[in-house]
């Protein structure tokens with residue numbers, strides 16, 4: 610891979626750029642970025658990472674092996690309309706990380722036979738710990754999928770799914786870090802309410818999250834079994850969990866994921882042809 614072009618230079622593009630550079634997937638100069646009328650942002654990314662920045666779409670796209678659409682969904686139509694006249698060749702893979710938007714919608718703006726791949730990474734790409742799912746459009750072959758999977762594997766784990774799973778993926782791992790940060794926020798506030806020093810609670814909480822994720826990864830036990838192992842009858846965990854049960858926290862988490870998946874689906878319907 611010699612050149613990756615990002616159309617949209619926001620938070621998620623930066624997370625991927627950081628990861629790709631840290632993983633030495635390609636030289637920083639081979640990563641090209643443009644965005645929408647924000648020169649200061651492009652300059653900032655150039656200064657921080659040594660990436661190539663441009664406002665010229667022809668330069669951006671010329672010889673790019675992979676083109677990553679990384680603008681907000683609301684800006685997709687304008688970006689796609691301008692790509693329409695770009696003379697892409699059928700070896701260039703167009704990857705979209707946009708929530709909700711289907712490959713069929715993207716394909717409708719691109720030359721016939723253009724390989725299109727939908728990907729849903731998350732912000733942990735910044736530290737090479739992203740969880741990404743990738744789904745093929747109709748013209749993306751197995752070689753294209755290998756190229757895109759290997760790109761996302763440089764910034765964490767990547768799995769290939771059918772496109773119909775993407776709303777669920779978006780709700781679980783795309784938005785997922787935000788739910789966990791929400792829980793961390795609540796635990797931090799609760800720590801101070803029970804009298805723990807902020808720096809001590811931060812250290813303990815980070816290791817508690819890391820340890821729990823590794824336990825799930827490395828043991829054969831389910832989350833429910835791991836939880837049961839901590840919960841002594843009449844003990845502290847039982848006292849805490851009974852409050853979560855009374856307050857319907859599990860149902861609230863399930864409703865949260867369903868709402869995110871429904872929103873992804875709705876966004877897809879808003880952008881359909």
Ligand SMILES: NC(=O)C1=CN([C@@H]2O[C@H](COP(=O)(O)OP(=O)(O)OC[C@H]3O[C@@H](n4cnc5c(N)ncnc54)[C@H](O)[C@@H]3O)[C@@H](O)[C@H]2O)C=CC1
Nearest residue numbers: 616617618619620621644645679680681682684688707708
């Ligand atoms: N933030 C996250 O955790 C995740 C976001 N995504 C998806 O990534 C996409 C980007 O999200 P963020 O980086 O958070 O947004 P952002 O708002 O930080 O960045 C979007 C960038 O796109 C640029 N832009 C808009 N229209 C453009 C155009 N026509 N041509 C070139 N650049 C254009 C804007 O100037 C801005 O710099 C969204 O579609 C979102 O669904 C996917 C996974 C996780």
Ligand SMILES: O=C(O)[C@@H]1CCC=N1
Nearest residue numbers: 707708779783784785
């Ligand atoms: O909130 C969003 O729409 C994006 C998609 C996944 C994470 N952030």
